[in-house]
Each structure stands twice: as structure tokens, then as C-alpha cells.
Amino acid sequence: MTMQNEGTMLALRKAGPNPGLELSRVPMPAAPGEDEVIIEVAAAGVCGSDLHIEEWTSAYEFLTPHLPLTLGHEFSGRVSAIGPGVTGWKIGDAVAVKPSKACGGCPACRDSRPDDCSRRAALGIHKDGGFAPYVCAPVSQLLPLPDTLDPVLGALAEPLAVSGAAVEAGGVGPGDRVLVLGPGTIGQGAALLARRAGAAEVVIVGVNDGPRFAALAAMGFDKLVDLAEPGGKERLAELAGDGFDIAIEAAGAEAAVKTALTSLRLKGVMVAVGIHPEPPRTDLTMVARRQLQIRGSARGRHEVWVDVVNALATEPELFSHMVTHRMPLNQAAEAIEIGHRREASKILLLPGASA
Ligand SMILES: [Zn+2]
Numbered sequence: 001m002t003m004q005n006e007g008t009m010l011a012l013r014k015a016g017p018n019p020g021l022e023l024s025r026v027p028m029p030a031a032p033g034e035d036e037v038i039i040e041v042a043a044a045g046v047c048g049s050d051l052h053i054e055e056w057t058s059a060y061e062f063l064t065p066h067l068p069l070t071l072g073h074e075f076s077g078r079v080s081a082i083g084p085g086v087t088g089w090k091i092g093d094a095v096a097v098k099p100s101k102a103c104g105g106c107p108a109c110r111d112s113r114p115d116d117c118s119r120r121a122a123l124g125i126h127k128d129g130g131f132a133p134y135v136c137a138p139v140s141q142l143l144p145l146p147d148t149l150d151p152v153l154g155a156l157a158e159p160l161a162v163s164g165a166a167v168e169a170g171g172v173g174p175g176d177r178v179l180v181l182g183p184g185t186i187g188q189g190a191a192l193l194a195r196r197a198g199a200a201e202v203v204i205v206g207v208n209d210g211p212r213f214a215a216l217a218a219m220g221f222d223k224l225v226d227l228a229e230p231g232g233k234e235r236l237a238e239l240a241g242d243g244f245d246i247a248i249e250a251a252g253a254e255a256a257v258k259t260a261l262t263s264l265r266l267k268g269v270m271v272a273v274g275i276h277p278e279p280p281r282t283d284l285t286m287v288a289r290r291q292l293q294i295r296g297s298a299r300g301r302h303e304v305w306v307d308v309v310n311a312l313a314t315e316p317e318l319f320s321h322m323v324t325h326r327m328p329l330n331q332a333a334e335a336i337e338i339g340h341r342r343e344a345s346k347i348l349l350l351p352g353a354s355a
């Protein structure tokens with residue numbers, strides 16, 4: 001134990017089942033238990049779901065029994081204390097954290113299929129997360145970050161694993177023509193990882209998404225269609241030609257689902273990864289007639305995490321374009337506002353910078 005586990009720390013919390021978030025002082029995490037570590041958080045990303053939780057949309061009412069709660073499920077940092085029984089890790093190790101942990105006791109877990117666990121619990125969703133200087137995490141959830149990678153960028157591993165899972169669910173491979181709907185972090189990651197998987201063409205669609213398109217342009221994407229601009233629809237139709245092989249819906253908007261389904265070729269695949277504030281209406285008759293497939297995706301398998309950490313370590317400059325804001329935790333309210341106004345691409349909160 002090297003950290004002091006007395007006193008309090010600043011944390012961004014959801015206090016109760018109503019709109020808003022609270023920046024408040026909470027006790028430091030207790031000494032880590034069996035198979036746990038304390039992580040000193042280097043960075044924690046503000047996710048679209050944090051914005052939904054702040055607004056308190058129906059998709060997140062399931063959090064109610066877990067409140068009050070420190071949010072932050074996209075984080076990285078360094079091991080600062082090690083609990084009994086932990087081997088293979090030392091203080092100072094840089095890590096990314098898989099926030100979602102299998103229960104260990106359900107039929108899928110007992111059958112050695114933890115990825116199919118139906119009772120997962122996640123840091124920052126069900127338990128205190130990374131919008132604080134320190135967080136307690138089960139050692140099973142750690143991924144080592146290579147020394148060459150700035151630990152701050154490790155906070156991109158979680159959303160990139162979501163993107164990677166969507167690319168995998170769509171079966172993206174060499175030569176595929178891919179449409180990404182929603183140029184936010186998940187869409188950006190999907191575009192990058194689809195290109196990495198060999199896609200011949202990646203077209204990204206948004207609506208009033210200037211700052212996010214700027215990040216994509218910096219990462220070398222030039223087929224960017226803003227449907228809010230005059231001629232956007234026509235441009236998309238032209239780029240679609242006979243239809244895309246795969247559409248990744250990462251916008252969480254009813255209109256984007258429609259655009260995805262109508263832009264696919266016959267027997268094309270739509271991957272649903274966006275979270276919708278309200279359930280969208282979907283033209284399933286068209287899905288039937290055009291023999292489309294809709295596949296859901298939400299979370300990366302361990303192998304996908306390993307893959308995205310490798311990708312981050314190989315091309316850190318490329319991925320760093322995803323981050324437009326790095327802000328201290330005590331500016332969290334402003335960060336949430338910027339997020340709501342869609343002026344940002346990824347916003348990272350740096351708890352260590354707040355002191
Ligand atoms: Zn997230």
C-alpha cells in the first residue's frame with residue numbers, strides 16, 4: 001500500500017433517479033480486497049451514455065437501484081495499490097480497464113462462456129467508476145498498456161472495443177463497402193477499425209456534425225456526408241450506388257436506422273450499436289423484402305480489447321485525433337455541457353489535473 005486511503009476525493013456522481021449530475025467529495029476507496037486493485041485514474045472519457053444518464057432518459061432507468069454512483073466507464077490509469085491474492089501486477093503498471101465483469105455464477109458463466117453472462121456488472125454503471133482520482137477494480141478486468149503508450153490514450157480502449165465489436169458483428173473484411181452512421185466516438189472507432197479490417201470504402205454520415213467530421217478528416221477519411229447540408233442526401237445516394245455491404249448504426253437516432261436500411265444492398269447487414277433515447281420505428285417489411293440482416297452489438301470480447309490496445313499502441317497519433325478536449329475533473333459540468341452541444345469529439349476528464 002502506498003496510497004493514503006484516508007480523506008476524501010472529488011467525484012462526478014449520479015445522486016438519484018432524476019436529471020443532473022453532482023460533483024461532490026466522497027471517501028477515498030478503502031484498501032483493495034481479495035483480487036482487487038486501486039487504480040489512480042489517468043483519464044476517463046465522457047460517453048454518450050453519461051449524457052443520457054445525466055438527462056435521465058428511459059434507457060438508463062435500470063441504474064436506479066445502484067444510485068448514488070460515481071460514473072465513468074471509459075478509463076485508464078496506473079495501479080496504485082494491490083489487494084491480497086493479486087499476482088502479476090505491480091504498483092505503477094499502466095492499465096486500461098474492462099468495466100463490465102461477468103457474474104461468475106449464472107449458467108453461461110458456469111459453462112465457461114463468461115461473454116454470454118446475463119448478469120454482468122460494470123464499473124461506472126453498477127459500481128463506482130472512473131470519474132474520480134481513484135477507483136477500485138477487480139484484477140480480472142485489467143489490460144496492460146505498453147510503456148510506449150500515453151496512459152491517457154488508454155481511456156479510448158473501452159469505446160474502441162465497442163467499435164471493434166460492431167465491426168466484428170458486421171463481419172467487415174477486405175473489399176467491403178461500409179457505411180457508418182453517427183460520427184461520434186463509436187462511429188469514428190468503427191470507421192478506423194473497418195479500414196484496419198480491410199474495408200475498400202468507408203462512408204460516414206452525420207447530421208450537423210462539423211467538429212466530429214473534422215476529427216475524421218484528420219484521420220484520413222474523405223467520404224463524409226452531413227445530411228443537414230444541402231445536397232447531402234443526393235451525395236449519399238451517389239456514394240451508395242447499388243448499396244453498402246454493411247451499415248453500422250452508431251447514431252442512436254430513428255432517422256439513422258432508416259438511412260442505414262435503405263442504403264444497404266440486397267442481403268446487406270446492419271449492425272445496431274447506437275443507444276436510442278426512445279425505441280425507433282423500423283420498417284421490418286423492407287427488411288424482409290430486401291432480405292437484410294440486423295445484428296446487435298454492445299461490448300467487445302476480451303480478444304477485441306487486446307486488438308484495440310495493440311492498434312492504439314501502434315498508431316497513437318492517429319487515434320489521438322479522436323480526443324478534442326482534455327479537461328480537469330472540476331470542470332466536469334462544463335464538459336457535460338460541451339458534450340450536449342455536440343461541439344466535441346471525445347472529451348477526456350483528467351482527475352489528476354483537478355487537485
Ligand atoms: Zn461508453
Ligand SMILES: [Zn+2]
Pocket residue numbers: 102103104105106107108109110114116117118119120
Ligand atoms: Zn454470469
